[in-house]
Amino acid sequence: MRAPGVVHHGTRRRRAAYRRAVLSGAEVLVTVGVVLLLLVAHQLWWTNRQARHGAERKVQALEREWGTPAPGSDSGAESGGDTGVGSGTGGTGGGDEGAGKGGAGRSGRDSPSGSAVNSSQKRPRWSQAYAVLRIPRLSLRVPVAEGVSKAGVLNKGYVGHYKGTQQPGQAGNFALAGHRNTHGEPFRYLPRLRRGDTITVETKAAVYTYTVDRTLSQTSARDVGVIRPVPRSLVRPSYGYTQPGYYITLTTCTPEYTSRYRMAVWGTLTSMRPR
Known part of the structure; x- marks a missing residue:
């Protein structure tokens, strides 16, 4: 008969092994947690910092190459996902944005009065x-x-031009994509754009000004209709244009921190001036 309260060596060894296993598991969990936090910090902070800095340097390099900075070049780039259409864009919008409400305005159908819109730009590499x-509101x-x-x-941290769409100032659709989150997130605040806001696109040859007039807040990532020459959603056909014109399309992911859907902002060309 064993004496009460006596703990044998085998029991102590099992308890010690159990404690070591628990401590080791806790250490692994803490390590994994720290690594995950570092990855999140890298994605949400470091990639933004690095991309914004690089994008600003590129803007400055282009301005030096062109000779003279355009007005407003002292504006800082503000934070703005994965965005592409065909990976898609588009979405719902207010009722006044549907194609049935007048289609493209005159500035969308015709080149701006008195301007010779460039129709033969050299294709970039x-x-x-x-x-x-440049988007002043943002x-x-x-x-x-x-x-x-x-x-x-x-x-x-750049904005990308969709292959196969038109170049700035050309008849058709000049379509762009940009990240909404991470890597500079230039289009983070795209939903803040309102009808009447201006968008300028500067090239070595000219400065083109577009005016925002329609927004699609959500559509399929494969809704390629929004970047066609006459942009019009294939998912929500009431949104878009019905006549040829001079358009710009800005696309990005929605909702934030996802790439499930796309949104698009459309504008029409309202002025052009040579540099």
Whole structure:
């Protein structure tokens, strides 16, 4: 008969092994948690800082190449996902934004009075930054590069030009994509744009001004209709245009921190001036 209160060596060893296992598991969990926090910090802070800095340097380089900065070039780039259409864009909007409410305005159908809109621009090289997009309401100044690849364009904090769409000032649709979150997030505040806001696109040859007049707040990521020459949602056909014109389309992901849907902002060309 064992004496009461006596703990044998085997029991103590099992308890010690159990404590070591618990402590080891806790250490692993803490380590995993720290790594995850570092990854989140890298995505939400470091990629933004790095991309914004690089994008601003590229804007300054383009302005030096062109000779003289355009008015408003002292505006800082403000924070603005994965965005592409065909990976898609578009969405719902207010009732006054549907195509049935008048289609494209005169400035959308016709080139601005007295302006010779460039219709034969040289095609930029793939991933080449060749223009600067400015949106005063968003305090945004960001390079525009050819293509919408993540590594070559979007993750650098640039806005990407959809291959196959028109160049600035040309008849048709000048369509762009930009991240809404991380990597500079130039289009983070795209939903703040309102009808009548201006968007300028500067190239070596000219400065083009577009005026926002329609917004699609959500559509499928594969809604390629919003970047066609006459932009019109294939998912929500009441949103878009019915006549040829001079358009700009800005696309990004929605809701924030997801890439499930796309949104689009449309505008029409209202003025052009040579540099």
